Amino acid sequence: xxxxxxxxxxxxxxxxxxxxxxxxxxxxxxxxxxxxxxxxxxxxxxxxxxxxxxxxxxxxxxxxxxxxxxxxxxxxxxxxxxxxxxxxxxxxxxxxxxxxxxxxxxxxxxxxxxxxxxxxxxxxxxxxxxxxxxxxxxxxxxxxxxxxxxxxxxxxxxxxxxxxxxxxxxxxxxxxxxxxxxxxxxxxxxxxxxxxxxx
Amino acid sequence: xxxxxxxxxxxxxxxxxxxxxxxxxxxxxxxxxxxxxxxxxxxxxxxxxxxxxxxxxxxxxxxxxxxxxxxxxxxxxxxxxxxxxxxxxxxxxxxxxxxxxxxxxxxxxxxxxxxxxxxxxxxxxxxxxxxxxxxxxxxxxxxxxxxxxxxxxxxxxxxxxxxxxxxxxxxxxxxxxxxxxxxxxxxxxxxxxxxxxxx
Amino acid sequence: xxxxxxxxxxxxxxxxxxxxxxxxxxxxxxxxxxxxxxxxxxxxxxxxxxxxxxxxxxxxxxxxxxxxxxxxxxxxxxxxxxxxxxxxxxxxxxxxxxxxxxxxxxxxxxxxxxxxxxxxxxxxxxxxxxxxxxxxxxxxxxxxxxxxxxxxxxxxxxxxxxxxxxxxxxxxxxxxxxxxxxxxxxxxxxxxxxxxxxxxxxxxxxxxxxxxxxxxxxxxxxxxxxxxxxxxxxxxxxxxxxxxxxxxxxxxx
Numbered sequence: 001x002x003x004x005x006x007x008x009x010x011x012x013x014x015x016x017x018x019x020x021x022x023x024x025x026x027x028x029x030x031x032x033x034x035x036x037x038x039x040x041x042x043x044x045x046x047x048x049x050x051x052x053x054x055x056x057x058x059x060x061x062x063x064x065x066x067x068x069x070x071x072x073x074x075x076x077x078x079x080x081x082x083x084x085x086x087x088x089x090x091x092x093x094x095x096x097x098x099x100x101x102x103x104x105x106x107x108x109x110x111x112x113x114x115x116x117x118x119x120x121x122x123x124x125x126x127x128x129x130x131x132x133x134x135x136x137x138x139x140x141x142x143x144x145x146x147x148x149x150x151x152x153x154x155x156x157x158x159x160x161x162x163x164x165x166x167x168x169x170x171x172x173x174x175x176x177x178x179x180x181x182x183x184x185x186x187x188x189x190x191x192x193x194x195x196x197x198x199x
Numbered sequence: 200x201x202x203x204x205x206x207x208x209x210x211x212x213x214x215x216x217x218x219x220x221x222x223x224x225x226x227x228x229x230x231x232x233x234x235x236x237x238x239x240x241x242x243x244x245x246x247x248x249x250x251x252x253x254x255x256x257x258x259x260x261x262x263x264x265x266x267x268x269x270x271x272x273x274x275x276x277x278x279x280x281x282x283x284x285x286x287x288x289x290x291x292x293x294x295x296x297x298x299x300x301x302x303x304x305x306x307x308x309x310x311x312x313x314x315x316x317x318x319x320x321x322x323x324x325x326x327x328x329x330x331x332x333x334x335x336x337x338x339x340x341x342x343x344x345x346x347x348x349x350x351x352x353x354x355x356x357x358x359x360x361x362x363x364x365x366x367x368x369x370x371x372x373x374x375x376x377x378x379x380x381x382x383x384x385x386x387x388x389x390x391x392x393x394x395x396x397x398x
Numbered sequence: 399x400x401x402x403x404x405x406x407x408x409x410x411x412x413x414x415x416x417x418x419x420x421x422x423x424x425x426x427x428x429x430x431x432x433x434x435x436x437x438x439x440x441x442x443x444x445x446x447x448x449x450x451x452x453x454x455x456x457x458x459x460x461x462x463x464x465x466x467x468x469x470x471x472x473x474x475x476x477x478x479x480x481x482x483x484x485x486x487x488x489x490x491x492x493x494x495x496x497x498x499x500x501x502x503x504x505x506x507x508x509x510x511x512x513x514x515x516x517x518x519x520x521x522x523x524x525x526x527x528x529x530x531x532x533x534x535x536x537x538x539x540x541x542x543x544x545x546x547x548x549x550x551x552x553x554x555x556x557x558x559x560x561x562x563x564x565x566x567x568x569x570x571x572x573x574x575x576x577x578x579x580x581x582x583x584x585x586x587x588x589x590x591x592x593x594x595x596x597x598x599x600x601x602x603x604x605x606x607x608x609x610x611x612x613x614x615x616x617x618x619x620x621x622x623x624x625x626x627x628x629x630x631x632x633x634x635x636x637x638x639x640x641x642x643x644x645x646x647x648x649x650x651x
Contacts, residue, residue, distance in 0.1 A: 021263030022281030023288055025224065026534035031288070039288040064220030065264075068524075075526060082221030083523035089238040090225055090525065095518050100511065107510035123503050133326070143300045143325070151558035154299075154325050161528075166514060167521040175513060177506045225525045228532045267533055276533035289535050297544070299552075306552035322556055337541060365546045374550040379557050389556050396559075 016042055017050040020074075029160055030073030071163035072170050094138045094165050105131040106140060109156050110174060114144040116153035132156065140165070215241055216249040216256075223266070223275050231272035300330040305339060308355050309373060311386045313343045315352035322389045324396060331355065339364065404458045404465070405630070407447055411439045419629060422465065425472070426614065426624075432473040441466060460603065468607035472614070578612030582635070586622065591636035 019040045023031060033051070037044045051067075051074060058067035058076065066079050078086050098106075105128050108120050120128040135141040136156075144157040163170060218239045222230060232250070236243045250266075250273060257266035263278045277285045297305065304327055308314050319327040334340045335355075343356035357370065367373060379385050405419035413434040414421050421440075424430040444462055585592055594613060598606045613635065616622045625634045 018263035018278060019281045019284050022277035023263075023284055025264045025275050026277045026285055026531040027288065028530040028534075035288065039284045041284070041287075064217035064222075065224045076224050077524050077526035078221035078225045079217060080523040082218045083525060085218050085222060085238045085240070086225055086525035088240070089222070089230075089234060092522075094528070095522075098515075098518070103511040103514050104507055107507045107514055110514075111507070111510055123500065123507060125500070125504065136326075136329070143298065145299045146555065149555070151555050154323075164526065165521070166517050167524055174510075177510060221525070225527050226532065227527055227529055269533070274532040276531065277535075282535075285535055289530075297541070297548075302548060303552045303556060306549040307556070309549055310553050339541075364541050365544045365549065367546055372546075374546055376550060376553060379553065385553070385557070389553075392557055392559055 013046065013050055013053065016040060016046060017053050020047070020050050020054060024067070024074060024076050027075070030071045030075035030164065032073040035073065068167075069169055070167060071160040073160075075164070094140065094161065098138075099131065099134070101126075101128070101131040102134050106135055106158070106162070109135075109141050110158045110162065110171065111177065114155040114157045116147050116155045118153055119147075212245065212249050212252065215239060215245060216252050219246070219249050219253060223273060226274065229269050229271035229274040234272060298330070298333075300325075300327075301333055304330040305334055305357070305361070307389070308334075308340050309357050309361070309370060310376065310382070311389070312382045313354040313356045314386075315346050315354045317352055318346075318386075318390075322393050324393055403447075404444075404461050407440075407443060409440060409443050411436045418465070422469075423629065425469075428618065432469070435469065435473060437466065437470055437473060440469070464603040464607050467604065468610060471608070472611060575608055575612050575615060578609045579615060582612060582616060583621070586635070586637050591634060594633035594635050596632070597635075 019042075020036055023036060023039055031039075033044050033047050036047045036051075040047065055067050057063065058065050060066050060079055061081070064079050064082055065076050068075060068077055101124075104124055105120055108123055109115060112119070112123075117128050117132055120132065132141070136143075139159055140162045141156045142159050144155050146152040146154055158171065162168075163173075168174065218241075219235055222235060222238050230238075232243050232246050235246045235250075239246065254266050254268075256262065257264050257275065259265055259278055260280075263281055264275050265278050267274055267276050296302075300323075303323055304319055307319050307322055311318075316327050316331055319331065331340070337360075338358055339361045340355045341358050343354050345351040345353055361367075362369065376385065379388060405417065405422075407418040409416060409418055409421060413436070414424070414430065418440070421430070421435070425432060425435070444466075448459075582597075585597070594609075598609045601609065613622070613624065613633070616635075617624055620638060623636050623638050625636070626632070
């Protein structure tokens with residue numbers, strides 16, 4: 001270990017890696033390569049190199065601190081092997097007790113993109129007010145402008161915390177809906193019926 | 200480093216050290232030896248031994264993450280050599296704009312005059328708690344007495360910082376809304392529109 | 399699946415077990431309360447049937463949609479008896495398309511919700527801190543210079559009346575039942591009996607369904623008698639005094 005540390009001291013990339021460690025250990029949320037480059041006043045390529053080094057050092061099974069690529073950035077978290085110890089003294093305020101209604105609402109906001117309460121209610125067939133309120137309170141969704149510009153219904157989008165809780169690198173990492181089941185086939189068949197009736 | 204890792208795997212104290220690393224990276228407040236012992240289900244003496252190991256590993260000059268013993272217990276902090284980088288990430292002048300929620304709330308307080316949370320929520324049609332909290336935190340609004348005297352809802356008004364950020368000499372320099380009327384008229388009008396939308 | 403297969407669709411509900419057409423007959427005879435019928439259960443049974451590898455039959459799907467919407471309306475009326483149904487003119491094609499689209503979209507979202515729940519299970523052992531570290535430097539938020547015009551436009555937005563959003567897609571629309579009530583009463587003031595099937599011939603399926611509901615209403619009020627020679631034979635409608643309820647042959651399975 002000592003020989004590695006001497007190497008770190010003498011090598012500028014390792015100095016940069018230390019700066020990144022420092023930034024990540026105090027940050028409130030995942031930091032993107034651009035955030036890190038701005039803060040460290042270094043260029044993004046060198047940041048990537050240093051991150052590569054850190055991902056090896058802070059890997060599952062090697063360290064209690066794990067570096068992960070999540071929510072469009074990098075963040076430290078606890079190793080999975082320590083989950084039980086964490087569960088003994090910490091709370092899970094965000095994901096505990098999410099109702100079916102809240103999960104469906106969250107799925108709609110995540111997949112449909114910014115969308116309003118009436119839109120959510122239309123898809124679910126029931127009012128979404130309390131589900132929306134609980135998701136806002138948990139920090140999983142936030143307001144994102146209004147439909148049809150000013151005066152329209154408030155729209156909501158998912159937050160980086162949503163991606164973090166669900167372990168997604170970005171929203172693009174959500175599975176395609178037609179991979180989730182036969183829903184698409186059913187949809188096509190129902191639409192066939194509908195269009196045949198319409199013609 | 201490899202020889203150290205092999206040692207960690209084979210040595211239970213190092214396994215305990217990994218658990219402590221994990222706990223400290225998740226903690227939002229310093230953890231005492233007793234907290235750590237509870238979480239790791241291990242005895243305080245062994246916790247102390249593992250902490251000794253970690254203090255060496257996470258020492259100033261050796262790592263960007265530094266283990267600090269403070270009044271409440273142990274916590275990770277950023278290394279001093281990274282103070283400038285951390286300062287840059289924490290005081291971000293990069294905030295270019297306000298969220299729709301914050302902007303609307305701020306506009307109501309600026310144009311209508313001292314105004315309470317329930318009133319803002321009625322006008323906007325959605326809860327205003329987080330928008331108000333974020334504007335207070337940014338120093339753009341402050342408390343300004345209570346509605347109907349003591350016991351009423353807290354009212355808020357804009358601050359001199361608000362005027363500076365928006366480049367206004369005073370509130371009188373806000374763009375005129377002649378067609379919508381002044382403070383009290385405007386307040387009534389906004390509430391009317393909001394209740395029409397809600398019905 | 400043929401049209402008759404829709405009628406023979408085997409149901410296993412809390413309140414009823416047997417083929418779909420028996421259920422309809424029992425409802426018609428008022429031997430069953432509409433409110434006791436689990437409509438979603440029927441839809442599920444149909445969807446299961448639909449997923450069987452038979453050739454898809456558009457006619458039977460259409461038949462099913464009409465029957466199920468009539469049943470839903472019946473149930474809604476039973477649940478909210480005093481709610482006047484002020485419904486606009488009917489666009490059945492639009493309604494069917496919208497219903498299909500919404501059913502499909504909702505099902506996709508349910509799948510997505512199930513995936514999210516599963517993901518919570520597998521990612522639940524990833525613990526991370528919410529917010530900055532305990533010994534992090536205090537955050538100082540600074541805001542760039544802002545344009546006051548943004549404030550004015552925000553207030554204008556709030557002062558603008560809501561745009562008129564078309565809600566026509568929000569509900570499947572039916573002609574009012576009262577329209578058929580009046581029509582049948584007029585008819586029976588001139589004639590003592592008529593044949594329901596020939597009376598509603600040429601109307602759309604949903605209109606036929608609503609006409610059928612009107613028939614049920616009149617029967618419930620004791621204004622008319624209904625008879626039918628065999629299941630799905632033409633329904634004969636007559637004024638009570640002129641007809642003995644003769645051969646009401648409910649199909650017993």
